[in-house]
Amino acid sequence: MSFGRSRPRALFLGSGFAGHRAWFELLRSEVERDGRLDARFALVTGWRPGGRIEALTALPRVVRSRARVLSEVAALATFPRPDVIWTSAPAPLLLPFLWSQLGPLRRPMVVQMDWTREQQESMAPHYFHRAARPPLVTSALSMVDRQLYARATFVAPWSDWAAQSLRAGGVPADRIRVAPPGVDTARFLENPARWQSSGKLRLLLVGGDFIRKGGLLLIEAMAAGLAEVCELDIVTRDPVPSAAGVRVHRAEPGDPLLAELYGRAHLFVMPSIAECFGIATIEAMACGLPTIVSDVGASAEIVEDGVTGWLVTPTVEGVKRGIETALAQRHVLPGMGARGRAVVEQRFSADANARHVVDLLLEATNRFRAPRT
DSSP: OOTTSSSOEEEEEEEOSHHHHHHHHHHHHHHHHHOSSEEEEEEEOSOOTTOTTTTOTTSOHHHHHHHHHHHHHGGGGOSSOOSEEEEOSOHHHHGGGGGGGSGGGOOOEEEEESOOHHHHHHTHHHHTSSOOOOHHHHHHHHHHHHHHHHTOSEEEESSHHHHHHHHHTTOOGGGBOOOOOOBOTTTSOOOGGGGGOOSSEEEEEEOSSTTTTTHHHHHHHHHTTGGGTEEEEEEOSSOOOOOTTEEEEOOOTTOHHHHHHHHHOSEEEEOOSSOSOOHHHHHHHHTTOOEEEESOTTGGGTOOBTTTEEEEOSSHHHHHHHHHHHHHTGGGHHHHHHHHHHHHHHHOBHHHHHHHHHHHHHHHHHHHHSOOO
16 A cells, blocks of 8 residues: 555545435535545446447347446456545445455445435335335345445444444444535525515425425425415426426526525425435525425434424425414524524535545544554
8 A cells, every 4th residue: 555645545436326426526526625635536327428338229228227337336446456445336336346345455445325225225115116125135235235334444324314224233333424415605605685575485395306305295285275375486307286386497406597596485395205315405504594394314413493494294284384384483584594504504514524524534544554453
């Protein structure tokens, strides 16, 4: 190992799925700005439009996708070996190259994740639109996860909710370091002018998976009388039933329209039926928005009930009651939004949380090089 260099050589192998990709791109930017690591970045996407593998149309798409994954996760077995590794890619994808973490090839590694296998299967009907796998299949996949965790110096879940499941699954507590993702607080900004409006309460839902994010619950709540006193903007990729007082938008991350909608809203509402960690929630809080979210997954670690927003049950009645509470206490919304922004600055800013990841990688490197007794 070349620890004589001033900067350890690091591999960042990220997952290209859902909120993991957004955090990976922020992490890349912040790690490069931090400068303490000589970092290389690779992303596991499963598909590269216009790529050579994707052009092999004689092969079924699923075969090409699997081949693309194998070509991307091969970065784990890079030679010469990096000095330290960070990854958020799922263990089953990395399995073909876990041999590179054996014997003298092994390097210190930090594994970051948002949920465990057991938590994933408990939410499978809503996330994957299938029943939970049979216990034997889940156990086999959990064994693969444990193989990855056993080769990691630190396992860094996004939340205490996930950390509790890791401990229950046998990961030693001294190797678990909670490390939540962050958002760019210079991009998501407060807009005090929103509070000058005294018309209808403007609600906002941002979620690609409309049904899982509780979109139908919100539509039904609007139809149950809220449309008379509220208007709702929805940003999603999915089809949305037409309803009075509801506007639907298509916007990719980074689209100026998204920032405009965050700045115009009075209340962020995401009554997810299933959720592990809502990055859109911390984006909304960074914009100074009070939030109404379901009390599922790690939501209670993000939103403090009655202080920065409200935690509700994911039902039409629960959503409607939460919004009616906000309507009745409309005068407290600006203060709640300001407190939410402060929470993001303290706990969920991308620069601070990326520095924490770099700190973990350097600590892992130092542990690995320390003399062993």
